[in-house]
Amino acid sequence: MVRRVDNPPNPFSGAECHWLGEAPAVACGYCFARPTHEYLELGAGTDFDSHIIAKINAPELLDAALSRRSWRGEPIYFSGVTDCYQPYESVYRLTRRCLEVCVRHRNPIGMVTKGYLVARDADVLTQLSRLARVRVYLSIPFASDNLARRVETGAPPPSRRFDALRLLAEAGVSVGVLVAPVIPGLSDREIPQILQTAAKNGATSAAFMALRLPGSVADVFLSRLRTALPDHAARVVDPVRSIHGGKLNDPRFGCRMSGEGPYWESIRQLFYKTASRLGLSDG
Numbered sequence: 621m622v623r624r625v626d627n628p629p630n631p632f633s634g635a636e637c638h639w640l641g642e643a644p645a646v647a648c649g650y651c652f653a654r655p656t657h658e659y660l661e662l663g664a665g666t667d668f669d670s671h672i673i674a675k676i677n678a679p680e681l682l683d684a685a686l687s688r689r690s691w692r693g694e695p696i697y698f699s700g701v702t703d704c705y706q707p708y709e710s711v712y713r714l715t716r717r718c719l720e721v722c723v724r725h726r727n728p729i730g731m732v733t734k735g736y737l738v739a740r741d742a743d744v745l746t747q748l749s750r751l752a753r754v755r756v757y758l759s760i761p762f763a764s765d766n767l768a769r770r771v772e773t774g775a776p777p778p779s780r781r782f783d784a785l786r787l788l789a790e791a792g793v794s795v796g797v798l799v800a801p802v803i804p805g806l807s808d809r810e811i812p813q814i815l816q817t818a819a820k821n822g823a824t825s826a827a828f829m830a831l832r833l834p835g836s837v838a839d840v841f842l843s844r845l846r847t848a849l850p851d852h853a854a855r856v857v858d859p860v861r862s863i864h865g866g867k868l869n870d871p872r873f874g875c876r877m878s879g880e881g882p883y884w885e886s887i888r889q890l891f892y893k894t895a896s897r898l899g900l901s902d903g
Contacts, residue, residue, distance in 0.1 A: 635675035643672045644707045646734055648772045649844040650801055653701040655835045664836040669773060672706060679717035686725040695753070696722060698731040705735025707774070719744045728753040732798055734760075736776040739784040742791040749793055757798040757827065757903065758785045763813040767806075770848035778814075782821050789822025796825035796903050799891070800877075803831045804859030806852050808887050812894045819898040826895045827903030829877040830884065831860060833868040859883055 647669040654664035662671055675681075685691060698704040704715045719741060722729050729748065731738070738745075738756065748754050758781045762768035765777035776784075788795045797818035802808050815826055833841055846853040857868075863879030864870040870879075879887070895902070 634681060636677040638674045638676055640672040640674055640708055642670050644774055645669055645672055646703045646706055646772075646774045648734075648775060649841045650771065650803070650831055650833070650837065651702075652832055652834055652837055654837045654840060656701060658836070665840050668840075672708060674708060674712055674714065676712060676714065678714050679721050682718050683721045683724070686721065686727055691725075693725075693727055693752075695728040695730055698729060698733070703733055703735055704731065705733045705737040707737075709735070709737055710740075716741050716744060719748060723748045723751065726751040730754075731756045732759055732800075734758070734772070734775045734781060736780045736784045739787040742788055742793060745788065745793045746791045755794050755796065755825075756788055757796045757825075758782070758818075758823075759798045759800050760814055760818065761799055761801055761803065761807050761810075763810040763817065767810075767849075771803075771845070782817050785818060785823055786821035794825075795823055796827065796900075797823045798827050798829070798903065800827075800829035801831035802828055802887055802891075803856060804863055804879075804883055804887065805855040806849075808890070811887070811890055815891075815894045815898055815900060819900055824899075824901060825903040826891075826900040828887075828891050830863055830879040830887075832864070832870065832876055833860070834871065835869075838868045863887075 645668070651668070654668045657664055657668045657671070660673065662668070698715060698718070709715050719729070723744060729752070745754055745756060760778050760781050762771070762778050765779050768775070768778050785795050785797065797814065799811055799814055802811070811828070818826065842853065842857070845856065860868055862881050863884040865880065870876060
């Protein structure tokens with residue numbers, strides 16, 4: 621179901637919006653963007669999984685912004701909250717058209733995605749990389765397709781993401797791997813295999829971030845984890861709390877994506893030692 625939103629809420633000021641009800645989505649159980657749906661009077665659970673707002677005039681708005689004399693060519697990042705390669709991108713082509721705008725303005729970009737569809741845009745990304753700085757990160761927190769399928773609803777399996785990484789690297793795009801989120805007690809042990817496979821497929825840099833569970837995200841993630849991986853769920857909560865000072869989320873600016881304490885230090889050492897051995901630079 622697709623319908624126009626005639627009076628979009630404030631977060632979409634200036635945008636012509638389409639509400640895609642019951643649409644497939646990349647909707648990982650741990651996604652920290654889930655509470656944003658609550659601003660739209662939708663739920664952070666199943667509504668987040670199936671209701672998407674498409675800002676269909678985003679490329680035109682971007683072109684207008686980059687055409688202003690006040691614009692100084694600051695890097696643009698795709699995207700800071702939801703994935704820029706949702707399944708409906710194959711229909712709307714909004715991300716591709718925004719990238720084409722960046723080509724016209726020679727504007728640098730950074731990108732993080734779980735979407736295999738990024739490989740479709742290798743031509744535009746290659747063209748832009750000849751004009752400005754481009755860095756694309758594939759977000760891959762699991763090495764195992766089976767494990768990822770239980771937690772990352774709607775996302776392509778890691779094997780497909782590694783393939784997309786390889787295709788972009790072969791096209792001449794600078795690519796890296798983002799191990800995010802690292803889920804203590806569940807995915808941290810897969811860090812070496814993720815980095816090794818990424819390097820084998822052309823990644824030249826790597827970064828990582830800690831799991832954080834703000835607000836309603838905690839209930840959604842832990843409930844789904846208990847259903848999908850009941851044997852693992854009990855082993856996750858305490859380690860997550862241990863890296864966030866006893867809480868499931870540390871909202872302090874500069875601390876949200878990281879951790880602290882002995883458990884987090886062991887993860888940090890594992891990541892950096894492995895990345896250094898493989899010649900992956902710090903993302």
